[in-house]
Amino acid sequence: MVWLALQNLYFLLIIPIILLLYLLKKKYEDQEISSILLWRRMILDIEANQWWKRLQKNLLLFLQLLFAILLILALLKPVFPTEQLIANHSIIVLDNSASMLTKEKDNTRFELAKEEIQKRIKALSSNQFITLILAEEKPRVLISKSSNKDQIRNILNSISINFGTTDDSAAFSLAHSIAMTEKDTGILWVSDGANQTFSTTESISKEIPFQHLMIGAVRENVAITSFVTMEMSKGIQGIIKMDNTGSSEKQGKLYVYTDEKQLIDVHSFEIKGKSSYSYLLNSLPKSRYYFGMLEVEGDFLEQDNQLYSVLYQNNERTGILVTEGNRFLQQGLSLMQNFQLTKLEQVPDQMEEKADIWIFDKQIPTKLPEGNLLIIAPTQSTPWWSYLGEKEGQGTPEVMKKDHSVNQHVPWEQVYINKLIKLESMDGLETLVRLGDEPVVTAGIVEGRKIVILHFDLQQSDMSLRPAFPIFLHNVVQWLTPKQSLPIGNATADELITIPFTANTIDRKIISPSGEETTIDINHGLNPLYKVPNQIGLYQISEKNEVEELQRFFTVSINEEESNIVPKMINFSNIEANEDEQSNQIADNKNIGYRDLSYWFIWLALIVLIVEGFFYYRGYE
């Protein structure tokens, strides 16, 4: 037993006060009797007897003294060293990675770890401190050097599992450097130790007490580690890879569903310990995404038993350029990413080719093709418009619709146009740029197609030589091809990813697996950064433009490494040689925690008080 508040020893002064009061209290009533002979003899007898009989005479006094002493002892803060806290200042590093979700009997490892920490919080005395660090991708200090038990408990209770990547090396470095700066500081590492790598790379100062509280036992786990679906020439194919990180052979069933939750495949499998198993899915029905799920007996980690796969789409945009020859135009278009350009010299008769964009340079079809159109300098009348001739261009072009995406960042004022082509105005088209009274660029939707018309021949302008030209081309292609946004790969929780949005959308939303919607401001550009929340599953990107609502998906899954749930004790490379010493150190350190015994003394004092009362009423003294 240790006394934490020996300074309170001066309360012992109360003992002589009690004795004094006791002596003063005694007021003897006179009583004359025939002879005190027998009484005197009796007292002599008693005094000659055992000392404790003499004590009995003053039972109440002794009970009072005992009461006072017990209270004083309680004030001295007696504590019992317990094997709980590692140092006066304990840095507790908690592993909240997905592998901590492994089931251990009734609780998960994570719950067990929290319970262990709760025990230590309970053992925390007023002059001891706890720092709580989470070993996440970036170590997170949740509470720094606190002795407020309630606060630490509240924070501990609010911690949830991190499905993202963890960097325990960084967490260790942080804890180690905190411990180095302060005396009597130790590190208590609370984790299952699975996938922990820092102990082999880092070394620990021998002065720093370190204890690894390994949570969990060796458990079996089978996981879907990857699920890819792809549109091939033969149809949609998929491949599912499963890993058994346990040591025994496992049997199970694999279920595959479509986005409509329709079961499309059930496959029974056997997978040996510490090995992988791949399953190929052929001729899958068309679906925006697929869902794979495992059913394995005796699997201790459920969260990695399911995985979504978003159909990998070949997102290359196609364009057909009909021109007699314009090097600048051809060059400018071919430089664009994900854009496959086919060049035709004449307008084809049947217009059967399929393309996202048709680009007509000084030519015009009689029938509108499927797909969107960029028409440059149409010089003929067609059944659907009238050519009105040419006009001299004077002055600089004036931008009418600044916020139209076709116009974005295009320095029209630098462009000189010699001759403009006059066309009859059409419903659905609006003038984006004009020169004088004549439109230079018109754009809009005609018969369900997006159309951009450039009202001048590029050879009658210096635009091709200006920076405005590639920017304009880019804007036009972006606006005309709705599918131009890039697919998003597989992400992990808490990861910062770039989401390629489609141009010209007026509303962008990301819907998490739990249904939470995040609106992305369109002013943040086409490729904003997005921090994936700490949720695994299927995420939906919903984009709205003037015409339609586009939906895309991406998946967030558990870090593949977390499927390895075999716990491992942390042993530092630099102190492996004298392991005994280390274990001793740990054993010693275990004795630094204290259990407060004050309450026990107060309870004892109370009992003594009750006993005293009992004797008092019995008239015993």
Next chain:
Amino acid sequence: MKNEMVSPSLLDPAFLQKLERMKIITKRMMKGTQSGKRRSRQLGSSIEFADYRTYTPGDDIRQVDWNAFARLEKLFLKTFYDEQEIHVTLYLDSSKSMAYGNPSKFLVGKQLAAAFGYLSLHHFDRVTAYAFDQKIANHLPFLYGKAKVQALFRFLEELNPTVEGNINHALTNQKAIHGKAGVSIIISDFLFEEGYEKAISFIQSTNQEIILVQLLSKDELNPEFQGDLKLIDSESKQDKEITFSPYLLKEYHHTLDLFLEKIQHFANQRGISYLLVHPESSIEEIMVQAFKKANIIR
């Protein structure tokens, strides 16, 4: 007639009549040859036959049983218990400690002395009464005959317990003895700082058969004190502060038992009759039951 002679405060006349039929038993009733030396003083109670023995020259031939000689032609002497007058000496403790109790031990002591004196005088025994504290405070020697009952009672009534007592000092004194063999009845509480053994041994050595009558009041035998008391000795005025508890009372009883055992043992060893008397009992009860039972009177 004799009833009127007695002070009614000391003894009840009806009880006195009963006393007349009682007699102190003495172990001194020796076989003797002095039969007929004195007349029997009691009507109806003749000389008690004791035994026969053969004649030896020098024996009183008047005591020869001639009837036996006529049949056996041998000289036999008929022997009788010699019925002598006995000398009863009453020692009454008149120290202050006797004044306690309800009725006081002293009153009961006086009544006992009166009773013993009365029945002795009634049987024509000689009676000497002593009252003692640290010394012989008063005495009334050699009373004889029923006429002296009044004197004895008056003597007893006038006694007052006022000073500290010391039996060893009071009775080991020439003034405390009269030189005649007989029965000595010592009535006291025997609560003496310096003990009582010396005095009793001294009295016994003066050819006395001793009867000890110990008077202890209820408060002494079974005290019911509570709380914190300063017990003051009535005689010495010494005090003792005591906080009463059941434990302490138990201890007192233990001490008291030892004290009583000791006096009883002392008496037994020396062939002394001993009786503990509760003053709360009636005097008749004491005399009729206790003393008879103890074979002190019959």
